[in-house]
Amino acid sequence: MSAIATEATTLSARNIKVAIGGSQILRGVSLNIRPQTVFCLMGRNGVGKTTTLKAITGLIGMEAGEVDLLGENISRMSPEKRALAGIGFVPQGREIFPQLTVEENLFVGTVARGRKPRAEELDRIFTLFPIIKEFLPRKGGMLSGGQQQQLAIGRALLTRPKLLILDEPTEGIQPNIIDQIGDAIKMLRDEGEMAILLVEQYLDFCKELGDDFAILERGRVAADGPMSGLSDELIKEFLTV
């Protein structure tokens, strides 16, 4: 199925093909993410979800395909340039520096750009995730998995993304923190400054938060559209294990 940009688009990814070590992982993936929406990229293990995110962020090379962010072609930019153009990425496993403090972890992205976060930017993050403020002097490695996830999202937000990409944010996290992360995602969408691309296996989380979805199956988009169109048949065919 192709994703045709018929209205204002935050991200348009067209016909992405990726091969790794001789095997074809993505066989022509197209996604169209509208502004101020949550887009859920779904599918069973190993179908190519993380690889799609890496192609969009530039962490992996594409064999073919084009990626536009807010109408600008970013396909041939380095990951750093894409981040500056407005891609914020929270990888699976969050990649917090365990020996740095929470505060140092939070500022890693912005300091690298020679910019100090403004007080109101920090306040916004402390409002979303109060625990970050409380734990600022602690070592990142002392936080629970859920707290690290919140920290990683906070760090990505300080780069002021236009597209915030989250790879399985609920994985291995306790239910009350999943709720807080869900609330934060809703708040960020409703503030209207970004779209959110969510890779997620937790179906109820996707259904509650997602505006649109795409399902990957063996490196292709098997189905996509508004979340209201995610039928029981599609769930059975492509998502249940």
Ligand SMILES: Nc1ncnc2c1ncn2[C@@H]1O[C@H](COP(=O)(O)OP(=O)(O)OP(=O)(O)O)[C@@H](O)[C@H]1O
């Ligand atoms: N660096 C790599 N070298 C070899 N094969 C890889 C590499 N990265 C991914 N693959 C393979 O590509 C396929 C897609 O992987 P990918 O991580 O994108 O899937 P996924 O849908 O995100 O799954 P999961 O939910 O398990 O993370 C898998 O079969 C995986 O084994």
